[in-house]
Amino acid sequence: MLTLDGVQVSFGGVSALKGVSMTVSAGETVGLVGPNGAGKTTLFNVISGIVRPTAGDITFRGHSVLKAPEWKRARLGIGRSFQIARPLHHCTVRENLIVAQRFGAGRVDHERIDEILDLLKLGHKADRDAVSELALTEHKALEVGKALATNPHLLLLDEVLAGLETNGKRAFMEQLALVRDRFNLAMVVIEHDIPTISALCPRVVVLNFGEIIAEGNPGAVFRDPNVVRSYTGEAAA
Amino acid sequence: MLSLTLQALFSGVLAGGYYAMVAVGLALVFGTMRIINLAHGELVLLAAYVAYAAESQYGLNPVMAIPFALVIVGASAALVYALLSRIDQDREINSLILTFGLGIILTNAVLMIWAADIHSTTAPWFQESVVVADTLFAMRSEVVFFVGGLVLMAGVHGWLNHSWQGRAVRALSSNRNAAKLMGVNPRRTEILSFLVAALLATFAGIAIYTGKTIFPSLGHVMTVKAFIITVLAGMGSIPGVLIGAVMIGCIESLTVTYVSASLQELAGMILFLVVLFVMPSGLFGGRKAIAR
Amino acid sequence: MKRFLVPAALAVAYVAVPLAFGGNPYVMGLIVAALTIGGIAVAWALLGNLGGMVSFGHAAFFGVGSYTSAVLSMKLGVPPLAGLLLGGLGAAIASIATMPALRLKGPYFALAILAYAHIFQILATEMTGVTGGAGGLLSIPRFPTLLGVDLGSKTGGYVIILTIVVLSAAAYAAIRRSAWGLALKAMHDTEIATRVIGVPSTHLKAAMLALSAFITGVVGAFNAHFINFLEPDYAFSGAWTVLPIAAAIFGGYRTVWGPVIGALTIYLLDQLVFKELMPHGHQFVLGMLLVGMILLSPGGLAPILGRRLEGGQRHAHA
Numbered sequence: 136m137l138t139l140d141g142v143q144v145s146f147g148g149v150s151a152l153k154g155v156s157m158t159v160s161a162g163e164t165v166g167l168v169g170p171n172g173a174g175k176t177t178l179f180n181v182i183s184g185i186v187r188p189t190a191g192d193i194t195f196r197g198h199s200v201l202k203a204p205e206w207k208r209a210r211l212g213i214g215r216s217f218q219i220a221r222p223l224h225h226c227t228v229r230e231n232l233i234v235a236q237r238f239g240a241g242r243v244d245h246e247r248i249d250e251i252l253d254l255l256k257l258g259h260k261a262d263r264d265a266v267s268e269l270a271l272t273e274h275k276a277l278e279v280g281k282a283l284a285t286n287p288h289l290l291l292l293d294e295v296l297a298g299l300e301t302n303g304k305r306a307f308m309e310q311l312a313l314v315r316d317r318f319n320l321a322m323v324v325i326e327h328d329i330p331t332i333s334a335l336c337p338r339v340v341v342l343n344f345g346e347i348i349a350e351g352n353p354g355a356v357f358r359d360p361n362v363v364r365s366y367t368g369e370a371a372a
Numbered sequence: 373m374l375s376l377t378l379q380a381l382f383s384g385v386l387a388g389g390y391y392a393m394v395a396v397g398l399a400l401v402f403g404t405m406r407i408i409n410l411a412h413g414e415l416v417l418l419a420a421y422v423a424y425a426a427e428s429q430y431g432l433n434p435v436m437a438i439p440f441a442l443v444i445v446g447a448s449a450a451l452v453y454a455l456l457s458r459i460d461q462d463r464e465i466n467s468l469i470l471t472f473g474l475g476i477i478l479t480n481a482v483l484m485i486w487a488a489d490i491h492s493t494t495a496p497w498f499q500e501s502v503v504v505a506d507t508l509f510a511m512r513s514e515v516v517f518f519v520g521g522l523v524l525m526a527g528v529h530g531w532l533n534h535s536w537q538g539r540a541v542r543a544l545s546s547n548r549n550a551a552k553l554m555g556v557n558p559r560r561t562e563i564l565s566f567l568v569a570a571l572l573a574t575f576a577g578i579a580i581y582t583g584k585t586i587f588p589s590l591g592h593v594m595t596v597k598a599f600i601i602t603v604l605a606g607m608g609s610i611p612g613v614l615i616g617a618v619m620i621g622c623i624e625s626l627t628v629t630y631v632s633a634s635l636q637e638l639a640g641m642i643l644f645l646v647v648l649f650v651m652p653s654g655l656f657g658g659r660k661a662i663a664r
Numbered sequence: 665m666k667r668f669l670v671p672a673a674l675a676v677a678y679v680a681v682p683l684a685f686g687g688n689p690y691v692m693g694l695i696v697a698a699l700t701i702g703g704i705a706v707a708w709a710l711l712g713n714l715g716g717m718v719s720f721g722h723a724a725f726f727g728v729g730s731y732t733s734a735v736l737s738m739k740l741g742v743p744p745l746a747g748l749l750l751g752g753l754g755a756a757i758a759s760i761a762t763m764p765a766l767r768l769k770g771p772y773f774a775l776a777i778l779a780y781a782h783i784f785q786i787l788a789t790e791m792t793g794v795t796g797g798a799g800g801l802l803s804i805p806r807f808p809t810l811l812g813v814d815l816g817s818k819t820g821g822y823v824i825i826l827t828i829v830v831l832s833a834a835a836y837a838a839i840r841r842s843a844w845g846l847a848l849k850a851m852h853d854t855e856i857a858t859r860v861i862g863v864p865s866t867h868l869k870a871a872m873l874a875l876s877a878f879i880t881g882v883v884g885a886f887n888a889h890f891i892n893f894l895e896p897d898y899a900f901s902g903a904w905t906v907l908p909i910a911a912a913i914f915g916g917y918r919t920v921w922g923p924v925i926g927a928l929t930i931y932l933l934d935q936l937v938f939k940e941l942m943p944h945g946h947q948f949v950l951g952m953l954l955v956g957m958i959l960l961s962p963g964g965l966a967p968i969l970g971r972r973l974e975g976g977q978r979h980a981h982a
Contacts, residue, residue, distance in 0.1 A: 183860050184859075184860075185856060185859075185860070204859070204864070205856070205859040205860050206859045206860075206861075206862045206863055206864045206865070207864075208860075209859070209860055209861055209862035210862045214860075214861075215860055217857065221854045221856070221857035222854075222857070223846065223847075223849075223850030223853075223854065223857065223858065224849075224850060224853045224854070225849050225850065225853075226846050226849065226850060230846050233843055233846065234843050234846045234847045234850065234858070234861065234863065235861040235862065236843075237843035237844075237847075238843065238847060238858075238861060238862035238863045238864075239861045239862030240862070243843065281857075281861050282860075282861070284861070285861050285862050408771040408775075455955065455959060458959055459958070459959070459962075461962060462962065464770045464771075465712070465718055465770065466958050466962055468718050468770060468771055468774060469718070469909070469913055469954060469958055470954075470955055470958045470959070472720070472909070472954070473910075473950075473951045473952075473953075473954030473955040473958065474951065474955060475951070476906065476947055476948070476950060476951030476954065477948055477951035477952060477955065478951075479945075479947075480945035480946070480947045480948035480951060481945065481948060482945075483944050483945035483948075484942060484944050484945035484948060487944055488944070588945075592902075596775065596778065596779075599771075599775050600775075600779075603772070634786070634789070634790075635786065635790075637782060637786070638782070638783060638786045641779040641782050641783050642783065644776075644779050645765075645776060645779055645780075645783075648764075648765070648768065648772065648776055649764045649765075
């Protein structure tokens with residue numbers, strides 16, 4: 136469904152991504168891991184259209200989306216969350232989802248909004264005054280909810296589980312799995328916690344210094360000496 | 373034809389001298405506060421009318437009026453600053469409207485006190501023509517204030533680059549937080565930039581009064597012109613602003629010479645829009661924070 | 665309380681005001697002029713509040729609207745009422761020329777639009793064949809008599825401009841409540857967050873600019889047929905920018921009715937009080953009101969009044 140072909144990004148001469156190629160199939164959940172600064176968020180920014188690659192191509196559902204702006208990619212079915220939550224201020228939780236439905240999906244389907252609110256356990260906060268009063272977990276849920284409300288085929292989740300304590304993390308992970316199965320989504324998940332990623336993702340891609348250094352099932356990948364070395368701070372061989 | 377063009381360019385360069393004094397002040401304040409002071413041109417206007425009042429009522433030579441104008445314009449600039457620093461929410465939009473309102477107040481205060489008539493100096497010394505390089509004509513005032521303006525701007529340039537306070541102004545412009553960490557007092561530095569802007573505005577006002585004509589809506593015209601110049605040249609350097617100002621001066625005088633005096637302002641406006649759209653970082657690439 | 669406020673105000677505006685002042689052309693003329701400012705103020709506030717853009721050049725759209733309708737009715741015999749819409753359309757088309765300015769930040773946008781106003785004014789002066797140049801257009805057709813109501817009279821004009829203002833404010837209110845309004849509101853803080861959920865933010869801002877220009881153009885066209893005379897210095901006068909801004913700020917540009925209330929207050933005060941006291945430079949007071957409002961109550965008059973009416977209910981920071 137999503138294919139990256141030799142994607143390169145450089146900011147003022149510094150390469151953030153050095154020819155990344157990968158595919159994500161329909162319904163698949165892929166874990167994206169790597170040390171800080173490896174280029175994970177940049178990769179999300181490239182897929183969602185915030186950053187234009189200096190070289191390479193991106194195809195989504197059979198068409199190149201290289202030239203499509205962020206909002207067009209959202210309408211094509213690429214949804215994303217931000218590491219630091221970016222709710223629409225001055226709006227209630229429900230209004231956040233209404234805007235996403237109206238613009239991302241083309242029309243407002245209140246049943247779907249209620250279902251999303253329900254799945255993400257946001258129902259009781261839906262019509263409160265301002266999103267600024269939400270707790271951390273609820274902010275994370277709203278990030279996912281906004282993306283879901285655009286009726287995506289692919290969901291890019293940037294550290295939505297980070298910062299949650301163990302029980303909260305497990306509960307939220309279960310919600311994500313439910314959401315994925317309910318809406319038949321492909322997902323790419325950035326996450327540092329190895330047990331979490333192993334439980335959620337049958338396939339893992341490891342990024343280091345803007346390059347993919349390993350890829351495969353979590354068990355094998357996390358035993359790969361290259362990967363271990365990248366995490367312990369040495370340059371990849 | 374050639375001599376006509378040369379004469380137009382010469383007049384344009386001379387006009388650029390006082391345009392630059394106005395524009396440098398606008399850029400200085402923008403640098404320290406990230407605010408376009410839309411009442412900046414009205415400070416120039418005020419200086420010009422102080423000179424007019426001193427001359428018409430007390431028979432004072434416009435040059436002798438400079439100390440009085442400095443006090444009045446400086447106090448007005450300090451007042452603008454004091455009001456601006458009280459804004460705490462929606463700073464960008466509210467400061468724009470606040471200084472817009474202050475400009476209206478100053479223009480109409482001038483209108484109330486001195487009516488809408490056009491004035492210029494009655495001292496003949498300023499208006500006598502001088503001949504430069506055998507063929508180029510100018511009014512003595514234009515030459516005197518062009519040279520004076522250059523000296524003044526060179527002084528400000530030196531101050532910015534070599535004095536401790538000047539460096540504080542530059543530090544605040546380039547990185548506000550870092551400057552604060554290095555011990556720059558932002559309020560003192562901001563007000564200093566306002567006062568230097570007032571000094572330049574005062575000289576520009578006297579220059580206009582002695583070399584051109586003054587009328588109440590001049591303030592607005594000068595604000596817009598200064599803004600256009602900073603868009604052309606960037607906010608970054610005094611030499612850059614001077615070049616931008618001379619360009620505007622030359623384009624205007626060429627338009628007046630070859631097309632029509634009524635299109636003088638249009639030429640600058642069109643150049644402004646073209647540069648904004650085609651070269652969003654200014655002619656010299658020195659402008660930041662203008663285009664998203 | 666609030667539910668009855670709008671219908672009551674409309675009833676007063678459409679029935680009581682003509683009954684009370686219909687016999688007094690001077691007062692009626694003042695109210696029409698105040699509403700003319702109010703219409704532009706609503707358009708300006710719509711752009712400022714929803715689009716997040718301060719314009720110092722709405723005179724451009726006012727002038728284009730007035731000339732479009734005046735010229736079409738004089739040269740092609742277009743009926744003045746249809747000319748209203750065409751004037752709005754003309755201004756909206758003119759706004760397309762200004763759209764490259766949308767990518768500019770605050771003060772740069774504000775002054776770029778001002779540059780357009782100057783350019784349009786000069787063009788209107790120079791295109792003598794179409795606009796009559798500096799000499800202006802005389803005897804622009806007046807509004808017709810419709811169903812026994814002389815729309816060309818002061819009271820007729822009042823009904824027209826009132827309707828324009830009411831419809832504009834209603835459109836503004838409807839957009840503000842819609843998903844469009846929510847998205848526009850959210851854009852000021854986090855434009856990128858709105859873009860990744862499918863909001864074409866630049867298009868939305870462009871649409872607000874076009875709508876704001878359209879409303880201003882309709883008001884300009886109305887004014888042309890109401891006073892039956894145009895010249896470039898008048899049609900593109902800075903007053904069509906300054907007065908609406910003062911009105912919108914004074915009344916509260918983040919509310920729908922604030923600009924209209926502000927226009928009525930400011931214009932009537934200006935004409936009836938300040939102009940009498942100070943024949944020269946009476947805009948001085950407008951400047952004072954602007955500065956005072958921004959410093960003391962940046963939200964304007966309407967939120968203060970609203971708080972009283974609603975007893976401190978929630979105020980959406982729209």
